[in-house]
Amino acid sequence: MTPIMTKPEAAALVVAARIRKNLSWAQIAEELDAPKAWCVAALLGQHPLTAEQAERACALLELDDAVRESLQLQPARGVDPELLSDPTIYRFQEALAVYGPAIKELIHEEFGDGIMSAINFKLDVSRRADPDGDRVVVTFDGKFLDYRW
Incomplete structure (x- = not known):
């Protein structure tokens, strides 16, 4: 069984995919129907996404199930x-x-x-x-x- 991807690992993949696909955070937030600042914080690992939001984010960013699972986890909040x-x-x-x-x-x-x-x-x-x-x-x-x- 594959271990769950950490939130920082998932965040790095999200950021890379956003840049690669030339998407703004506002565009991603609109796709997730979420406030922009909350959406960015969530995708960087500070909030859990719902299953639907994680699915939509990963479809938009072309990311796999490991990222989708990580985005739904409860975070350990705070700054590295x-x-x-x-x-x-x-x-x-x-x-x-x-x-x-x-x-x-x-x-x-x-x-x-x-x-x-x-x-x-x-x-x-x-x-x-x-x-x-x-x-x-x-x-x-x-x-x-x-x-x-």
Whole structure:
């Protein structure tokens, strides 16, 4: 019996197939009828796909059953430590290191004692034109979860 392909192995095949087939993440998300950011995270191994989504993704990307099975597995969520030095990922860490305490204070002032969910959560990445160079707009949209004592 063949061992199940790991999520990182499947993710590498997905990325390679997407490039080879000249597909955008938006096109793949549309095919899966899923939000773009969620779809990318799922195909990179951070969320499980349904059987139907995995089948559609593998048909679109011409990937085999081993990838389809892997895409349906429950993930071990988080960032590979090697990726933490990637400039894009590092800048998000830097932004949260600088602004995290302020965000926390503003959430508490507006909502009370609690947190923003990262489970009941939406993410959007967009471009905004600016005369000094285009801006990256990242929106975190998480449900407020109050602490209950």
